[in-house]
Amino acid sequence: MxxxxxxxxxxxxxxxxxxxxxxxxxxxxxxxxxxxxxxxxxxxxxxxxxxxxxxxxxxxxxxxxxxxxxxxxxxxxxxVGRSFQIPQPFDHLTVYENLLVAARFGGGLAASEAPLACMDILHRTGLSALSDRKAGALPLLHRKRLELSRALATRPxxxxxxxxxxxxxxxxxxxxxxxxxxxxxxxxxxxxxxxxxxxxxxxxxxxxxxxxxxxxxxxxxxxxxxxxxxxxxxxxxxx
Known part of the structure; x- marks a missing residue:
């Protein structure tokens, strides 16, 4: 099917x-x-x-x-997950916090599960070193990676x-x-x-x-x- x-x-x-x-x-x-x-x-x-x-x-x-x-x-x-053509992160939140929002409210993960899942996604998408960086300060490549990471955090x-x-x-x-x-x-x-x-x-x-x-x-x-x-x-x- x-x-x-x-x-x-x-x-x-x-x-x-x-x-x-x-x-x-x-x-x-x-x-x-x-x-x-x-x-x-x-x-x-x-x-x-x-x-x-x-x-x-x-x-x-x-x-x-x-x-x-x-x-x-x-x-x-x-x-069903999605990334947008123009990245739309929460600029005032960190990279990690952006994923946490997606995992909790989009992916339905429990508070005890979401942090580890988010860090795993950041590692897979090459953003783990930038987890504490404010999303609004990222260059385009990393904003694109963050857009992909947020989509993945919803567990599509x-x-x-x-x-x-x-x-x-x-x-x-x-x-x-x-x-x-x-x-x-x-x-x-x-x-x-x-x-x-x-x-x-x-x-x-x-x-x-x-x-x-x-x-x-x-x-x-x-x-x-x-x-x-x-x-x-x-x-x-x-x-």
């Missing part, structure tokens, strides 16, 4: 259809990438999965259970990564990708929106290309990136 399924999901903003009859399944432990030009509906799709938006049509299923009408908090408690079975490699140098990107790859190897299912294609395709095993809210093509990274319609629409190359 798929861990996550979208069935005919559509969303309109007035006359603008930003998500148009999107369907796909995510297998347990799978790493799925989503690409598309700006305005293709990628972030809206994430908002529909997390419950920040409700679809006008279609269903969102988690382990075969309809969660279409559930709140973001309910979906988080069920195992599916984690949504929204352009987490954007704005990083090549070296920083390599380090972050290594962290994401190790998390995936532990069995966490991933859906990753990204414009840094070499980072994305080094992790995911399947790609979905979106255009104007519709699924243009689904396949392996090589198949999708070689398709003339994807090159023309996404890369600006004449087919």
């Amino acid at each position: 798929a861990i996550l399924s979208l069935q005919g999901v559509s969303k309109n903003f007035g006359a603008l259809k930003v998500t148009d009859d999107v369907s796909f399944d995510l297998a347990p432990g799978e790493a799925l990438g989503i690409i598309g030009p700006n305005g293709a509906g990628k972030s809206t799709l994430f908002n529909l999965i997390t419950g920040n938006l409700r679809p006008d049509a279609g269903q969102v299923l988690l382990d075969g259970r309809d969660i279409t009408l559930e709140t973001p908090m309910q979906r988080c408690a069920s195992g 079975r599916v984690i949504l990564l929204d352009e987490i490699a954007g704005g990083l140098t090549d070296g920083e990107c390599v380090d972050l990708v290594a962290t994401i790859r190790s998390l995936h190897a532990e069995g966490t299912a991933i859906i990753w929106i990204e414009h840094v294609l070499h980072a994305l395709t080094s992790v995911v095993t399947r790609l979905i290309a979106l255009n104007f809210g519709r699924v243009l093509m689904t396949g392996t990274p090589d198949e999708v990136m070689a398709a003339p319609q994807v090159q023309e629409i996404y890369l600006g190359i004449e087919a």
Whole structure:
């Protein structure tokens, strides 16, 4: 059974259809990438999965259970975690305190369990040396790592990564990708929106290309990136 399924999901903003009859399944432990030009509906799709938006049509299923009408908090408690394109930590709290909030209120961990779990995540994401640093003082790479760490602290079975490699140098990107790859190897299912294609395709095993809210093509990274319609629409190359 798929861990996550979208069935005919559509969303309109007035006359603008930003998500148009999107369907796909995510297998347990799978790493799925989503690409598309700006305005293709990628972030809206994430908002529909997390419950920040409700679809006008279609269903969102988690382990075969309809969660279409559930709140973001309910979906988080069920195992749907997310990082945001623009990191949104509690700037006045330390790195560790940010994780503690996520673990207690998002992951539902008891007060006796949360501290050890948070320190383990900080170690895995390379932030343990910065645990006492105020989040607002972190450079971009570490803010991205903190965004990932907070999502992990909610104990997700599916984690949504929204352009987490954007704005990083090549070296920083390599380090972050290594962290994401190790998390995936532990069995966490991933859906990753990204414009840094070499980072994305080094992790995911399947790609979905979106255009104007519709699924243009689904396949392996090589198949999708070689398709003339994807090159023309996404890369600006004449087919």
